[in-house]
Amino acid sequence: MKHLLCLSQWTSEEINETLKLAYKLKYENKNGIRHNHLLKGKSLGLIFSKSSTRTRVSFEVAMYQLGGYSMFLSANDIQLGRGETFSDTAKTLSRYIDGIMIRTYKQSDVEELAACGNIPVINGLTDSQHPCQVLADLQTIKEYKGKLKGLKLAYVGDGNNVANSLMIGCAKVGMNISVATPEGFECDAQSVKLAKEAAAETGAIVVNGYDPNEAVKDADVVYTDTWVSMGMESEKEKRVKIFMPYQVNKQLMQKAKDDAIFMHCLPAYRDYEVTADVIDGPQSVVFDEAENRLHAQKAVLVKLMG
Ligand code: CP
Ligand code: NVA
Numbered sequence: 001m002k003h004l005l006c007l008s009q010w011t012s013e014e015i016n017e018t019l020k021l022a023y024k025l026k027y028e029n030k031n032g033i034r035h036n037h038l039l040k041g042k043s044l045g046l047i048f049s050k051s052s053t054r055t056r057v058s059f060e061v062a063m064y065q066l067g068g069y070s071m072f073l074s075a076n077d078i079q080l081g082r083g084e085t086f087s088d089t090a091k092t093l094s095r096y097i098d099g100i101m102i103r104t105y106k107q108s109d110v111e112e113l114a115a116c117g118n119i120p121v122i123n124g125l126t127d128s129q130h131p132c133q134v135l136a137d138l139q140t141i142k143e144y145k146g147k148l149k150g151l152k153l154a155y156v157g158d159g160n161n162v163a164n165s166l167m168i169g170c171a172k173v174g175m176n177i178s179v180a181t182p183e184g185f186e187c188d189a190q191s192v193k194l195a196k197e198a199a200a201e202t203g204a205i206v207v208n209g210y211d212p213n214e215a216v217k218d219a220d221v222v223y224t225d226t227w228v229s230m231g232m233e234s235e236k237e238k239r240v241k242i243f244m245p246y247q248v249n250k251q252l253m254q255k256a257k258d259d260a261i262f263m264h265c266l267p268a269y270r271d272y273e274v275t276a277d278v279i280d281g282p283q284s285v286v287f288d289e290a291e292n293r294l295h296a297q298k299a300v301l302v303k304l305m306g
Contacts, residue, residue, distance in 0.1 A: 002304050003114045003121045006107070007131045007168045008194040012202060014303075015135070015172050022139050022292070022299035029065070029295065036067035038302050043097040044068060046124070047089075049075035049104040050230045054266060055124045055132065058293040059101055062301055071097075075104065090117030099305045105231060120304035122297075127231065128188060130161045133265045134169035135300065136292035140285055141175075141221055143292075144261050149174035149202075154219035154256065156180050156212045157246050157273050158239075162225045162265050164191035167206055171198035176205040180215035182242050212246050219256040223263040224248045224273045240272060249275040253283060261285045 007015065028035050044063050046056060056072065063070035075081045080089050086109050093100055094117040102110055103124040114121040123131055142148055153170055155163050159181040167187055170177040177195075179187055186192075186208060195206045209215060216222055227243040228236045253262065262274070262284045270276045279286060 001118065001120060003123075004131055004300055004304065005110055005114055005121065005123045006129050006194070007134060007165055007172060008198065010172070012172045012174075012198070015138070015169070018135060018296070018299045018303055019139050019142060021302060022135070022296040023142075025298045025302075026139075026292070026295035034065075035298075036065060038306055039063065039066035039068035042066075042068040042099070042305050044070045044099045044101060044301070044305070045073050045093055045097045046070055047073045047075055047078070047080065047100060047102040047104070048124075049081075050125065052103055052124070054290055054293050055101075055103060058297055059124070059301075062294055062298045066298060066301060068098075068301075068305075086112040087116040089113065090115075090121075094118045099301070122300060122304065125161060127229075128161055128164055128191065130165045130265070131169070132293065132297055132300065133162055134165040136296040137166065137223075137263060137265070137289060138169055138173060138175075139292045139296050140263065140289045141261075143288070144285060145220060150176070151220040152176045152178065152218055153221040153223055154178050154180070154212075154215040154217075155223045156215055156248055156252070157224040157243065158227050158229065159185050159187035159208075160225060160229050163187050166223065167191055167195035168198060171195040171202060171204045171206055174202035174204050176207075178207040178209065178215040178219070180209050180212040180246065182246060183210055185242070212252060213255055216252055216256040216260075219260055221261055221263055222248060222253060222256050225265055226267065226269055227273050228269075243273070247271075247273060247275065248278055250277055250281075253278055263289055266290055
């Protein structure tokens with residue numbers, strides 16, 4: 001049984017194969033070639049304890065286009081929200097459906113769901129990881145740059161779930177990554193360790209620092225994310241003050257390579273983590289990136305449930 005809980009648990013080959021399949025499925029989608037036989041008769045449950053636009057819609061459409069069925073399960077509307085355990089939820093859902101996508105808080109809850117059921121589990125974001133996002137990001141970078149190995153991605157901002165998964169994902173495909181966060185907001189130590197282990201195998205360089213100017217130097221990709229992730233709303237005022245020097249604006253973009261692309265997982269908050277002229281400007285690829293959630297996740301679904 002294969003799951004997608006954290007990219008560290010997938011080999012570089014598995015990630016590269018998934019990206020290849022994502023590319024093929026995107027080509028078919030764009031050229032009117034249907035692939036609705038691939039998950040015919042399969043059902044996917046989508047459990048959400050947090051809000052979502054992209055993840056929810058792209059998974060629902062992916063299942064439809066692959067010939068399967070999906071059901072949105074708000075954690076508040078199923079018994080999980082009233083205290084039923086992840087373990088009992090996993091065992092029960094395993095009797096009805098063929099896979100679970102879950103967006104929740106603790107990574108350990110997603111791991112428990114995977115361990116206790118007997119169907120594939122896909123992590124649709126936890127406080128510590130966002131692997132589906134990063135697969136779509138890698139697909140996008142490959143489309144724009146023609147390769148992944150040897151490129152440099154600079155992540156500037158909060159050392160959050162997206163940053164953790166980007167570090168691991170980049171390291172797995174041999175891309176160098178430089179992360180710059182304020183002190184006290186670094187990526188988590190476990191993710192740094194996993195990224196460095198992957199990097200040791202692929203030759204990628206993983207750097208964690210505090211200087212955004214240094215991070216973006218010679219970068220092919222400049223990436224940021226919100227300073228206030230879901231669940232941290234009460235810290236907004238404090239964070240905005242601390243993070244202002246980490247804003248991705250024109251001056252910072254000019255320090256990256258001339259042909260650098262700008263990426264953001266979205267939702268974005270203009271004039272906080274990124275200025276409008278950057279995210280709405282010519283270097284931004286954020287909507288191609290959002291679109292690729294559909295194609296990359298289709299590849300994941302086919303790989304795990306096909
Ligand atoms: N990037 C991302 O996961 O977006 P949603 O929160 O809208 O799903
Ligand atoms: N870091 C953000 C990502 C949203 C897709 C959050 O967790 O809210």
